[in-house]
Amino acid sequence: MRLLIAGWHGQIARALIEAAPSRTEIKALAAGRPALDVRDRRSIARAFSDLEPTLVINGAAYTAVDKAETDVDGAFALNRDGAGLVAQSAARRNIPVIHLSTHYVFDGTKDQPYAEGDAPSPVTVYGRSKLAGEEAVRDANPRHIILRTSWVFSSKRQTFARRVLEAAGGDGPLRIVADQHGNPTYAPHLAEAILDIAHKLAAKELGEEAWGTYHAAGTSTASWHGLAAELLAEGAKRGLHGAPLEPIASSDYPSRAPRPANAELDCAKFEATFGLRLPPWQQGAAACVERLIFEDTRLT
Numbered sequence: 001m002r003l004l005i006a007g008w009h010g011q012i013a014r015a016l017i018e019a020a021p022s023r024t025e026i027k028a029l030a031a032g033r034p035a036l037d038v039r040d041r042r043s044i045a046r047a048f049s050d051l052e053p054t055l056v057i058n059g060a061a062y063t064a065v066d067k068a069e070t071d072v073d074g075a076f077a078l079n080r081d082g083a084g085l086v087a088q089s090a091a092r093r094n095i096p097v098i099h100l101s102t103h104y105v106f107d108g109t110k111d112q113p114y115a116e117g118d119a120p121s122p123v124t125v126y127g128r129s130k131l132a133g134e135e136a137v138r139d140a141n142p143r144h145i146i147l148r149t150s151w152v153f154s155s156k157r158q159t160f161a162r163r164v165l166e167a168a169g170g171d172g173p174l175r176i177v178a179d180q181h182g183n184p185t186y187a188p189h190l191a192e193a194i195l196d197i198a199h200k201l202a203a204k205e206l207g208e209e210a211w212g213t214y215h216a217a218g219t220s221t222a223s224w225h226g227l228a229a230e231l232l233a234e235g236a237k238r239g240l241h242g243a244p245l246e247p248i249a250s251s252d253y254p255s256r257a258p259r260p261a262n263a264e265l266d267c268a269k270f271e272a273t274f275g276l277r278l279p280p281w282q283q284g285a286a287a288c289v290e291r292l293i294f295e296d297t298r299l300t
Contacts, residue, residue, distance in 0.1 A: 001026050001202040004053035006086055007060030008032040011154040012100060015191035016057065023195055025202065029053065032060065038082035044089045055198055057098045058086045058137075061130070065104070066256040068125040079129035084136030091141035096201060096211075098194060103150035103182065103217075105131040108260020113221075115266040116148075116213050124257040134213065145197065146213040147190075147270075150263040153227070153284070154187035155291040164228045165235055165292055168243035178225035178247035182263030183217035186284020190216060193276050200274065210273055215265035218281035223247075230282055234289040 003020065007013045008030045020028030029051045037043040038060045061079055062068060068075035083099060090097045104127035105120040122128045137144050153161045167174055193216060200206050222230070225247045236242050250259060271277045 001055060001198060002051065002053045003028045003198055004047070004051055004056045005030040006032070006036060006038055006047075006056060006058045010059050010061060010063065011152050011156050011159065011187040012149075012190055012194075013059035014156060015154060015187040016059065016194060019188060019191045019195055023199065026195065026198060038086050039077050041085055041089070044085055048089055048093060053095060055096055055098070055201060056086060056090045057100070057194060057198075058083060059100055060086075061100065062126070065124060065126045068129065069256045072125050075125050075129040076132060079126075080132035080136050083133035084140050087137040087140035087144060091143070094143075096143040096145070097137065097141050098145045098147065098197065099134070099137045101134050101146050101148045102127070102130050103148060103260060103263040103265055105134065105148065106260060108180075108262045110262055113264040113266040114215070114262070116215060116269055123260075126257060143211055145211060147194070147216045148213065148265060149185050149190060149215070150217045150265050151182040151184045151227070152187050152190070153184055153288060155288055155295055156187075160224075160227070161231055161285075161288050162292060162296075164231050165240060165289070168232055168235065169241040170243070173244040173246040174228065175246045175248045175252070176225040176228045177250055177253050177259075178223045179249050180259055180261050180263065181221050181223050183220070183265055183267075184222055184227045184281035184284065185216075185218040185278065186281065186288060188287070189218065189278045189284055193274075193278055196276055197274055206274075214270040214273065215267045216270045216276075216278065217265045217267055218278050218284060219267075220280050220282070221264050222281060227281070227285065230285040231289055234286045238289065238293055240289075240293070
C-alpha cells in the first residue's frame with residue numbers, strides 16, 4: 001500500500017508519519033505545503049501523479065479555532081474546499097480517502113456522548129468549516145471514511161500537554177477549565193488506529209459497508225482540569241516540577257470562539273465496524289509525559 005498523508009504539520013499527521021515506518025506493508029508518503037497545497041487542484045494532481053498513492057489520509061486542516069472567527073475565508077478554503085478537492089482527486093483515481101474531522105461539528109449542549117447519527121449544529125466558524133468539509137468529502141468520493149475525534153494532545157510544541165508541564169515550573173497555581181468534558185485523545189494512539197484501518201483496507205478485510213462517518217477518540221472522559229491533573233501526576237512520578245491546580249469555569253477563560261461544554265463522543269460504531277478501541281486517555285498522558293521529558297531537558 002502506498003499511503004499519502006496530506007498535511008504534515010498537525011499532531012495526528014506527525015504521529016502518522018512517525019508510526020508508519022513500523023508497518024512493513026505500508027509505504028507512507030507525507031506531503032504538505034509548498035509541495036502539496038490542498039487548496040490548489042493542480043498541486044494535488046501533481047502530488048497524486050508523482051506519488052501514486054493507493055490510499056489518502058487528509059490531515060491538512062485549519063485548526064486555529066479562535067482565529068477562524070475573523071478569517072472565515074481562510075478556514076473554509078482549507079477545511080471545506082481543500083477537503084473536497086483531495087477527495088475529488090482521489091475519486092477520479094478510484095482511491096479511498098480517510099478524512100479527519102472534529103467534535104466541533106456539534107454545539108456541545110447534549111447531556112450524553114454524541115453519536116454519529118446526532119444532528120450536527122456547529123456554533124463556531126471552525127466547526128462550520130469542518131462540517132462543510134465532511135459534506136464535500138461525502139459528495140466527492142463515495143469511498144470515504146470520516147473520523148471525528150476530540151481533544152487531541154501530544155508532545156508537539158504549542159499544545160496543551162507541553163504548555164501545562166512548562167507552566168508548572170512557574171509561580172502560582174495553574175488555572176484550568178473544569179466545566180468542559182471530552183475524550184482526550186493521544187495523537188499516536190489515533191494514528192495507530194488509522195494505520196490499522198489502512199491495513200484492513202489493503203487486505204480487503206472491509207466491505208462496502210465500512211464507508212461512512214465514525215467517532216474515534218480516547219477511551220473514557222475527563223475535563224481539561226482532569227487531563228492537566230493527570231499530566232502533572234505523571235510528571236511528578238518522573239521528578240518534574242509540580243504545581244497546584246485551580247479549577248475555573250469557561251466564563252473565567254473567555255475566548256473568541258465558544259468551546260463545546262460537551263465534547264464526548266460515542267465510539268461504539270467505530271469499535272463494531274473496525275474491531276478497534278483506542279486506549280484509555282490516561283495511558284496516553286503517561287506516554288506523552290515520558291516523551292516530553294525525552295524531548296525537552298528543560299522540563300527536568
